[in-house]
Amino acid sequence: MATIRYRPVDASRWLLWAATALVFLLLPMIFSGGFAITLLSQMGVFIIFCLSYNIIFGQGGMLSFGHAVYSGLGAYFAIHALNWVSASESFLVSPWTVALLPLVGGVAGAIFGVIFGYLTTKTAGTPFAMITLGIGEMVHAASLMFPGFFGGEGGVSTNRVIGNPVAGVTFGPGIQVYYLIAAWCFLSMLAMFAFSRTPLGRISNAVRDNPERVEFIGYSTRHVRFIVVIVSAFFAGIAGGLTAINFELVTAENVSALRSGGVLLAVFIGGAMFFFGPVLGAVIFIFFAVALSDYTKAWQFYLGAFFVLMVMYAPGGVAALVLMNLRVAKHRLFGRLRDAYTGLLLSGLLLGIGVIMIIEFGYHLSLESARSTVASLFGLPFDAAAGSTWVLAVGTTLAGALTFEFMRRRFRSEWDGVQGEIQLIEDRERLQ
Amino acid sequence: MEFFVIQSLIGVSYGLLLFMLSSGLTLIFSMMGVLNFAHASFYMLGAYVAYQVMNWIGYWPALVVAPLVVGVLGAIIERYGLRRVHRFGHVPELLFTFGLTYIVYELVQLIWGRAAVPYQIPSTLDGPLFTVFSTAFPTYRGFMMLVALVMMASLWLLLTRTRIGLVIQAALTHPETVEALGHNVPRVFMLVFGGGAALAGLAGVIGGNAFVTEPAMAGQVGSIIFVVTVVGGMGSLAGAFIASLLIGLLQTFAVSLDWSVASGLANFGVAVPASNFAYPLLTLTLSQVAPVLPYLLLVLVLIFRPRGLMGTRET
Numbered sequence: 001m002a003t004i005r006y007r008p009v010d011a012s013r014w015l016l017w018a019a020t021a022l023v024f025l026l027l028p029m030i031f032s033g034g035f036a037i038t039l040l041s042q043m044g045v046f047i048i049f050c051l052s053y054n055i056i057f058g059q060g061g062m063l064s065f066g067h068a069v070y071s072g073l074g075a076y077f078a079i080h081a082l083n084w085v086s087a088s089e090s091f092l093v094s095p096w097t098v099a100l101l102p103l104v105g106g107v108a109g110a111i112f113g114v115i116f117g118y119l120t121t122k123t124a125g126t127p128f129a130m131i132t133l134g135i136g137e138m139v140h141a142a143s144l145m146f147p148g149f150f151g152g153e154g155g156v157s158t159n160r161v162i163g164n165p166v167a168g169v170t171f172g173p174g175i176q177v178y179y180l181i182a183a184w185c186f187l188s189m190l191a192m193f194a195f196s197r198t199p200l201g202r203i204s205n206a207v208r209d210n211p212e213r214v215e216f217i218g219y220s221t222r223h224v225r226f227i228v229v230i231v232s233a234f235f236a237g238i239a240g241g242l243t244a245i246n247f248e249l250v251t252a253e254n255v256s257a258l259r260s261g262g263v264l265l266a267v268f269i270g271g272a273m274f275f276f277g278p279v280l281g282a283v284i285f286i287f288f289a290v291a292l293s294d295y296t297k298a299w300q301f302y303l304g305a306f307f308v309l310m311v312m313y314a315p316g317g318v319a320a321l322v323l324m325n326l327r328v329a330k331h332r333l334f335g336r337l338r339d340a341y342t343g344l345l346l347s348g349l350l351l352g353i354g355v356i357m358i359i360e361f362g363y364h365l366s367l368e369s370a371r372s373t374v375a376s377l378f379g380l381p382f383d384a385a386a387g388s389t390w391v392l393a394v395g396t397t398l399a400g401a402l403t404f405e406f407m408r409r410r411f412r413s414e415w416d417g418v419q420g421e422i423q424l425i426e427d428r429e430r431l432q
Numbered sequence: 433m434e435f436f437v438i439q440s441l442i443g444v445s446y447g448l449l450l451f452m453l454s455s456g457l458t459l460i461f462s463m464m465g466v467l468n469f470a471h472a473s474f475y476m477l478g479a480y481v482a483y484q485v486m487n488w489i490g491y492w493p494a495l496v497v498a499p500l501v502v503g504v505l506g507a508i509i510e511r512y513g514l515r516r517v518h519r520f521g522h523v524p525e526l527l528f529t530f531g532l533t534y535i536v537y538e539l540v541q542l543i544w545g546r547a548a549v550p551y552q553i554p555s556t557l558d559g560p561l562f563t564v565f566s567t568a569f570p571t572y573r574g575f576m577m578l579v580a581l582v583m584m585a586s587l588w589l590l591l592t593r594t595r596i597g598l599v600i601q602a603a604l605t606h607p608e609t610v611e612a613l614g615h616n617v618p619r620v621f622m623l624v625f626g627g628g629a630a631l632a633g634l635a636g637v638i639g640g641n642a643f644v645t646e647p648a649m650a651g652q653v654g655s656i657i658f659v660v661t662v663v664g665g666m667g668s669l670a671g672a673f674i675a676s677l678l679i680g681l682l683q684t685f686a687v688s689l690d691w692s693v694a695s696g697l698a699n700f701g702v703a704v705p706a707s708n709f710a711y712p713l714l715t716l717t718l719s720q721v722a723p724v725l726p727y728l729l730l731v732l733v734l735i736f737r738p739r740g741l742m743g744t745r746e747t
Contacts, residue, residue, distance in 0.1 A: 063523055063526070119731065119735060122735060123734060123738055126467065126522075126666070127662075127734050127738050129467070129526075130467075130658060130662050130730065130734060131730070131731055131734040131735075133655060133658060133730075134659070134727040134728075134730035134731045134734070135727070135731060137655050137727045138724050138727040138728060138731065141723040141724045141727065142724055144723075145716060145720055145721065145724070257655070261530065264527070264530070265530075265531070268527055298538055298542070300534050300537065300538050301534070301535060301538035301539070301542070303534060304531050304532070304533075304534025304535040304537075304538065305531075305535055307527075307530075307531040307534070308513070308528060308531035308532065308535065311517055311520075311524050311527050311528045311531060312513065312516050312517055312528065315517075315520045315524050359542065362542045362543070363541075363542055366541070366542055366543065366544070366545045367545065367546065
């Protein structure tokens with residue numbers, strides 16, 4: 001008996017992907033400065049890395065503290081491959097090799113995914129988290145033991161411009177590297193989205209939600225976790241290969257716990273339960289780590305504070321916030337929240353300015369007071385040693401905190417009311 | 433012999449310090465299921481607060497004040513931060529403490545600067561305690577061991593001889609039952625978290641001047657105390673004690689021995705030529721491998737005995 005299949009073309013999804021491709025294409029034309037291109041390139045690489053992490057974290061339910069191992073080792077293998085090729089003087093010396101180099105990183109990542117995945121996926125839950133932490137620390141410590149491969153403290157460097165240009169492309173200028181990264185990022189996003197729709201991707205969601213039932217219907221949860229880790233390690237390796245091309249340098253920092261922690265932070269901030277969450281998280285994280293670190297020494301404080309606030313008040317991440325507000329907008333109830341939102345944002349801004357003043361002046365005093373006590377903030381000069389400055393900073397913070405708490409309660413009641421109303425409407429629609 | 437005795441004593445004193453840190457971590461973990469990533473941050477805070485208090489009123493008050501300050505801070509963090517996150521599940525709780533490490537790291541730099549602070553051993557405890565053959569054993573190491581042992585004894589008495597201790601012990605294994613019997617488990621959580629933070633703070637007070645008080649000090653012991661907790665067995669204080677001593681001795685002996693496979697083979701008359709492909713691996717000395725050993729132990733224990741040495745459960 002023939003089964004009839006009806007599969008409507010999901011136009012909105014195609015539109016979304018086309019729009020994504022267009023954004024990748026147009027971004028460097030809008031932000032064309034050298035710094036902006038570097039920033040965008042790093043965002044592209046980090047998007048791949050975050051999405052690969054989310055395959056095991058958000059979709060597979062495995063909390064890993066050693067994901068940088070795969071991207072870092074992938075980066076090392078890619079950079080050694082590039083150096084080997086450019087020394088070989090064979091037909092491989094061409095920009096094509098550079099363009100395909102991330103595959104080397106990906107394969108290396110996948111191979112280490114097989115090795116470490118075999119060891120780690122025997123366990124799940126907290127033991128998995130701990131064993132990945134152990135492996136991460138081991139690889140990082142080992143990277144300083146074998147200077148021949150890891151290059152010691154200085155790392156391994158390379159030159160990405162090899163061979164004759166192909167159609168003018170040498171991968172010398174930053175913009176060409178950006179488009180290479182953008183192409184890999186787009187392809188990887190597509191591939192990882194497709195992976196999340198495969199039966200394997202679906203069963204890994206099931207392993208996350210209820211491993212016991214998955215075992216009962218005849219799957220080996222360990223086997224599923226093992227394959228998922230390998231797939232994730234492959235994409236992490238691709239991100240590592242692109243890092244090697246982008247910076248032309250790979251150091252032990254690439255396999256460090258700092259990098260593993262960073263990707264966890266970014267994915268959680270973005271929202272691990274949604275496919276596009278890690279993309280948002282990667283963009284926000286790179287903004288903090290690269291753009292903000294140019295302006296302030298305290299960027300890690302702001303990142304940490306932002307992260308803790310997200311964990312406390314929005315555990316679904318930025319993606320969940322966006323979707324919840326879209327839901328409100330869909331039901332045309334946004335108008336009711338407008339006043340509450342304005343109050344919340346203004347008081348939050350006041351509180352934020354107060355806290356920033358305290359942090360920045362404090363840093364200025366503890367790090368640079370020997371040179372001068374005058375700190376410039378928001379384009380204005382402040383004397384960080386003067387009492388009046390601190391009265392202003394602490395006063396702003398207190399005023400901000402008081403109004404924010406008041407506004408937060410008002411917003412809370414408005415928000416709960418609107419959510420309840422939406423629930424009612426949706427229930428009624430379902431009954432009809 | 434001389435080498436062996438001194439190294440053992442140093443290893444044991446380091447192990448006891450690790451136990452002060454990991455005992456709090458174990459209590460917190462087994463009661464609340466929270467892997468407290470910020471535990472080493474409390475250790476660092478203890479050292480810095482002690483440095484500050486010592487500058488104001490001296491070392492001996494600091495020994496009491498700093499752990500109290502850190503403990504109260506821990507209790508506040510539990511009450512207003514962690515408890516909020518508790519209902520979202522264990523992963524957000526863990527991530528909350530993970531985010532805290534960033535904040536504490538930055539705040540410490542904000543207040544005390546990026547360089548190490550001159551937190552010194554008080555003059556009464558400076559100098560050698562006794563001499564083994566020709567090597568002197570520092571008094572401060574002996575003091576560290578004394579404080580750790582006193583702390584251990586009081587912790588044991590608290591847990592086995594007091595009412596709150598019995599409630600804590602019961603809540604280690606059966607939190608739901610304890611709650612059903614009418615005990616205020618959230619308040620017990622807060623006390624345990626604060627107490628664990630205070631123990632870490634105490635370890636910071638006596639460890640900060642034995643080693644170096646700098647912003648990186650939390651990161652240095654942070655992962656090691658996880659190793660201790662996991663190797664000893666999640667939720668087992670006895671296991672944490674054994675694992676602390678084991679790792680303390682392992683690290684102390686490993687860093688001071690320059691044995692390698694190649695030198696071992698040389699004893700049997702086998703020379704490894706530099707052209708051998710495994711030469712870099714075979715000539716690695718034990719002291720070079722030392723940083724990897726605790727993690728190797730962690731990975732091996734998790735693979736072959738996931739519940740740890742003395743643990744009774746896997747998660």
